[in-house]
Amino acid sequence: MQVLTETVRPAVVRHKDQHTAYVLLRTLTGLDFFGHGFARIFTGTHLAGFAHGMVESMAKSPLPAALTLASGYAIPPVELLIGTLLLVGLTTRFALTLAYLLMFVLMFGVTMKQDWATAGSQLLYGLVLAILYFTRAEYDLTWPRLFRRL
Numbered sequence: 001m002q003v004l005t006e007t008v009r010p011a012v013v014r015h016k017d018q019h020t021a022y023v024l025l026r027t028l029t030g031l032d033f034f035g036h037g038f039a040r041i042f043t044g045t046h047l048a049g050f051a052h053g054m055v056e057s058m059a060k061s062p063l064p065a066a067l068t069l070a071s072g073y074a075i076p077p078v079e080l081l082i083g084t085l086l087l088v089g090l091t092t093r094f095a096l097t098l099a100y101l102l103m104f105v106l107m108f109g110v111t112m113k114q115d116w117a118t119a120g121s122q123l124l125y126g127l128v129l130a131i132l133y134f135t136r137a138e139y140d141l142t143w144p145r146l147f148r149r150l
Contacts, residue, residue: 018135018139019138019139022132022135022136022139023089023139025128025131025132026086026089026092026132026136027086027087029086029128029129029132030082030083030084030085030086030087031083031087032083033079033080033082033083033086033099034079034080034082034083034084034086034087035083036076036079036080036083037076037077037078037079037080037081037082037083038080038083040075040076040079041076041077041080047073047076048073050072050076051069051072051073052069052072053072054068054069054071054072054075055068055069055072057113058109058112058113060113061109061112061113061114062112063109063112068109071105071109075102075105075106078098078102079102081095081098082095082098082099082102085098086099086132089140090140092132092136092140093133093136093140096129096132096133096136099125099129100126100129100133103122103125103126103129106122107119107122110122
């Protein structure tokens with residue numbers, strides 16, 4: 001009996017540590033997306049200022065200004081939504097899929113601008129999102145699982 005307890009215990013501790021690491025990474029990523037969206041909508045020059053600033057920063061890219069402006073208005077609310085969903089911890093599959101779609105749009109824009117440093121940091125976002133996506137099924141609550149717990 002003693003040997004069985006000692007061999008099972010590290011696996012349980014490891015599982016708890018993995019769960020804690022997942023929740024911390026999901027929360028940190030959620031705060032990042034939430035902060036981006038919130039700051040761009042509610043602080044500084046607000047949403048319009050962000051959108052028009054994006055048009056200015058993308059002026060040398062081959063993308064039409066109207067497309068860049070529309071993206072500038074759409075991106076912050078999407079970031080805010082993704083961040084909120086990741087912070088809450090429900091519907092994370094949807095939130096992570098939406099985050100990947102956003103990253104595809106952002107990656108396309110920065111590569112058209114030839115901003116390779118930003119493209120590199122966006123690859124890191126992709127890696128973090130992949131880690132979260134890959135590990136989420138075991139640790140996240142879905143709405144039905146939440147209601148079964150109540």
